[in-house]
Amino acid sequence: ALSLAAACGSQKSGGEASTPDWKRATAYYYTGTKITAENAAQLGVAWEFNDFVVRGRTHRGVESTPIVVDGTMYFTGPWSVVYALDAKTGAQKWQYDPEVDGQFARRTCCDAVNRGVDVADGVVYVATLDGHLAAVDAASGKELWKVDTITDRTRSYAITGAPRVSGKTVVIGNGGAEMGVRGYASAYDRKTGKLVWRFFTVPGAGPDEHPEVAEARKTWSKASRWDLGGGGTVWDSIVYDPDSNIVYLGTGNGMPHPLWSRSPGGGDNLYLSSIVAVNADTGRKVWHYQTTPEDSWDYTATQNMVLADIEFGGKARKVIMQAPKNGFFYVLDRVTGELLSAEKFTTVTWAERVDLKSGRPVITEQSDYSKETKLVWPSEAGGHNWPPMAYSEKTGLVYIPVLQAPMTFQMYDQPYKPYSGIQGSIASFPAFGAFGKGGANSEEAFPGQPKPRFDAVLTAWNPKTGKIAWTSSELPFWSGGVMATASGLVMQGSADGYLTVYDGISGKVLHRINVGTGIMAAPMSYEIDGEQYVAVNAGFGGALNVAYPPGAVAAERENHERLIVFKIGGKAPELPPLREKIAFTDPPAKYRGDAEAVKRGGALYGAYCGRCHGGKDGMGGYPNLWKMAPETHDAFDAIVLEGVFVDAGMAGFADILSKADARDIHAFLAQPAPSQSAHSGLH
Numbered sequence: 001a002l003s004l005a006a007a008c009g010s011q012k013s014g015g016e017a018s019t020p021d022w023k024r025a026t027a028y029y030y031t032g033t034k035i036t037a038e039n040a041a042q043l044g045v046a047w048e049f050n051d052f053v054v055r056g057r058t059h060r061g062v063e064s065t066p067i068v069v070d071g072t073m074y075f076t077g078p079w080s081v082v083y084a085l086d087a088k089t090g091a092q093k094w095q096y097d098p099e100v101d102g103q104f105a106r107r108t109c110c111d112a113v114n115r116g117v118d119v120a121d122g123v124v125y126v127a128t129l130d131g132h133l134a135a136v137d138a139a140s141g142k143e144l145w146k147v148d149t150i151t152d153r154t155r156s157y158a159i160t161g162a163p164r165v166s167g168k169t170v171v172i173g174n175g176g177a178e179m180g181v182r183g184y185a186s187a188y189d190r191k192t193g194k195l196v197w198r199f200f201t202v203p204g205a206g207p208d209e210h211p212e213v214a215e216a217r218k219t220w221s222k223a224s225r226w227d228l229g230g231g232g233t234v235w236d237s238i239v240y241d242p243d244s245n246i247v248y249l250g251t252g253n254g255m256p257h258p259l260w261s262r263s264p265g266g267g268d269n270l271y272l273s274s275i276v277a278v279n280a281d282t283g284r285k286v287w288h289y290q291t292t293p294e295d296s297w298d299y300t301a302t303q304n305m306v307l308a309d310i311e312f313g314g315k316a317r318k319v320i321m322q323a324p325k326n327g328f329f330y331v332l333d334r335v336t337g338e339l340l341s342a343e344k345f346t347t348v349t350w351a352e353r354v355d356l357k358s359g360r361p362v363i364t365e366q367s368d369y370s371k372e373t374k375l376v377w378p379s380e381a382g383g384h385n386w387p388p389m390a391y392s393e394k395t396g397l398v399y400i401p402v403l404q405a406p407m408t409f410q411m412y413d414q415p416y417k418p419y420s421g422i423q424g425s426i427a428s429f430p431a432f433g434a435f436g437k438g439g440a441n442s443e444e445a446f447p448g449q450p451k452p453r454f455d456a457v458l459t460a461w462n463p464k465t466g467k468i469a470w471t472s473s474e475l476p477f478w479s480g481g482v483m484a485t486a487s488g489l490v491m492q493g494s495a496d497g498y499l500t501v502y503d504g505i506s507g508k509v510l511h512r513i514n515v516g517t518g519i520m521a522a523p524m525s526y527e528i529d530g531e532q533y534v535a536v537n538a539g540f541g542g543a544l545n546v547a548y549p550p551g552a553v554a555a556e557r558e559n560h561e562r563l564i565v566f567k568i569g570g571k572a573p574e575l576p577p578l579r580e581k582i583a584f585t586d587p588p589a590k591y592r593g594d595a596e597a598v599k600r601g602g603a604l605y606g607a608y609c610g611r612c613h614g615g616k617d618g619m620g621g622y623p624n625l626w627k628m629a630p631e632t633h634d635a636f637d638a639i640v641l642e643g644v645f646v647d648a649g650m651a652g653f654a655d656i657l658s659k660a661d662a663r664d665i666h667a668f669l670a671q672p673a674p675s676q677s678a679h680s681g682l683h
């Protein structure tokens with residue numbers, strides 16, 4: 001079976017796929033060596049694909065890493081559309097559009113994104129934003145089967161992750177912990193699409209479906225808010241090891257965020273923020289390791305997991321490595337689950353350290369925001385989010401796209417409401433003025449705490465010593481995924497629109513290419529007819545679509561989806577046009593309201609609109625509602641209640657908001673003077 005391995009080194013010259021190396025399936029490591037430190041400076045554009053299906057929709061983030069099999073490149077764009085291209089010329093062979101209803105954007109925390117396909121035995125597997133899993137013929141793009149993976153359509157599930165071929169099955173999870181869902185992963189027969197097993201990651205309101213749920217329930221309090229879903233979503237990383245026939249599931253944060261609101265009285269709350277190893281045929285648990293017991297900070301352990309066979313402590317070990325949001329780098333024996341190493345790869349204040357004997361973190365006072373606002377490192381965005389880290393067999397180092405920022409965490413007194421941005425806490429970036437209270441960014445603001453910052457670096461990590469080998473210079477906040485090659489190179493895109501080539505040992509920058517579009521996805525490489533190519537998807541969005549951080553090129557230039565392929569001797573990239581700046585205009589006076597209406601509207605905006613539309617001064621991928629044109633003001637109710645822009649991803653809210661609610665939100669937005677800044681955060 002060809003797997004993501006195809007993305008990272010199974011492609012031989014001549015377009016023949018060699019036996020895939022499953023160990024590299026999630027290592028983002030390419031075994032070819034034609035692009036080297038000596039010729040990297042001559043990398044330029046071979047071809048580009050920018051014909052993403054958009055229809056009436058707004059531009060969204062692109063998060064998938066392509067897979068190349070037998071000369072064809074497969075990848076996804078926003079709204080779960082699959083593209084198949086000739087990998088040499090870029091000519092499109094087919095596209096598969098699951099035609100997801102635009103209303104599903106309302107069900108996501110973080111944009112209508114998709115993290116790619118898996119390919120095996122002539123079949124392409126893709127999961128869709130509206131919760132389906134589809135098998136598509138790799139040659140024709142014709143749908144072979146499609147199943148609904150969602151157990152409860154009253155809840156706000158959406159799928160952004162890639163499925164994973166795991167032996168006879170294909171495994172998929174879903175997202176929505178911020179939106180009040182209960183996490184699980186499902187395995188389907190690859191041929192028929194029949195459900196083989198389902199693993200719930202947290203207990204539910206009903207009877208326990210399988211023994212692991214009963215075991216997990218003991219770690220939740222009796223008063224737990226099962227009605228709110230619990231979280232624990234498997235929204236990104238799923239890895240398969242054919243040697244042991246184990247599937248590794250990375251699970252997400254709790255819902256509501258604060259432990260004391262979710263499970264009053266405490267408890268570890270299994271299997272939140274865990275790596276769960278299950279048998280691929282039966283779905284029964286083999287072992288689990290919880291990275292963040294008592295999660296209150298959105299510390300998902302869904303980040304990509306690298307399988308490698310390395311020498312550790314003088315012994316040959318089959319390991320699994322992960323750098324989850326919580327800031328610790330974990331090395332575990334992937335057969336037994338034994339914890340081998342857990343060291344901080346970035347600034348961490350929620351825990352002092354991880355005790356290797358018990359495997360438990362030593363959680364600090366500083367992390368407890370139940371009574372007062374606290375500054376906690378890392379932020380809800382994590383020390384590392386979904387942009388994949390890479391492991392190089394050549395250098396023995398792991399290259400982590402690190403996010404460097406803390407957040408202030410405080411309690412939010414409103415009860416959870418479906419589809420709202422209310423998750424029991426408010427978290428803000430103090431060093432990012434648009435979100436912070438006055439943009440406080442000083443030592444004095446948080447005495448005794450590391451000074452807030454808001455940027456990113458590429459960190460080369462030695463998994464054997466648990467130490468940093470080198471760090472890159474600072475990059476704008478939010479990182480691009482990473483690829484390492486057997487010629488010792490490391491490549492990473494960034495929010496400022498550059499693709500950078502590093503020397504993997506020294507960290508020296510060998511080449512920087514300005515493509516003018518923010519890059520979040522990890523690059524991949526392949527060889528055809530003796531020539532090595534590097535492919536990367538560009539298009540900024542995801543969680544950061546709510547507000548572009550300082551330095552993001554998306555604030556400056558049109559942010560259209562692009563797949564860019566490079567080769568030695570290629571052309572200089574064409575930069576997208578500059579963005580038209582829209583000024584604030586005085587809204588029509590007839591939509592204003594009294595102080596009470598404005599206050600009420602502001603709270604509703606914070607709960608239902610701010611999740612995407614952000615704050616007054618912020619600029620992101622969604623329209624700034626303080627800058628609406630007069631015609632938009634006139635159509636406000638039709639948009640907000642009736643959903644006339646549903647194709648664009650703006651669903652109607654008539655099921656949640658009344659006419660009076662819409663009128664007050666409108667009044668809040670129609671104030672001529674600077675209005676109170678609405679709550680908006682990162683989820």
Ligand SMILES: O=C(O)c1cc(C(=O)O)c2c(n1)C(=O)C(=O)c1cc(C(=O)O)[nH]c1-2
Pocket residue numbers: 063109110111113158159160161174175176177178233235252253298300380381385386541542543544683
């Ligand atoms: O807990 C969840 O269910 C869930 C889902 C997703 C998602 O599906 O995209 C994200 C997150 N959480 C999350 O915490 C997060 O930081 C995040 C970033 C992104 C993105 O695509 O940029 N998605 C998500």
Ligand SMILES: [Ca+2]
Pocket residue numbers: 177178252253298300683
């Ligand atoms: Ca989350």
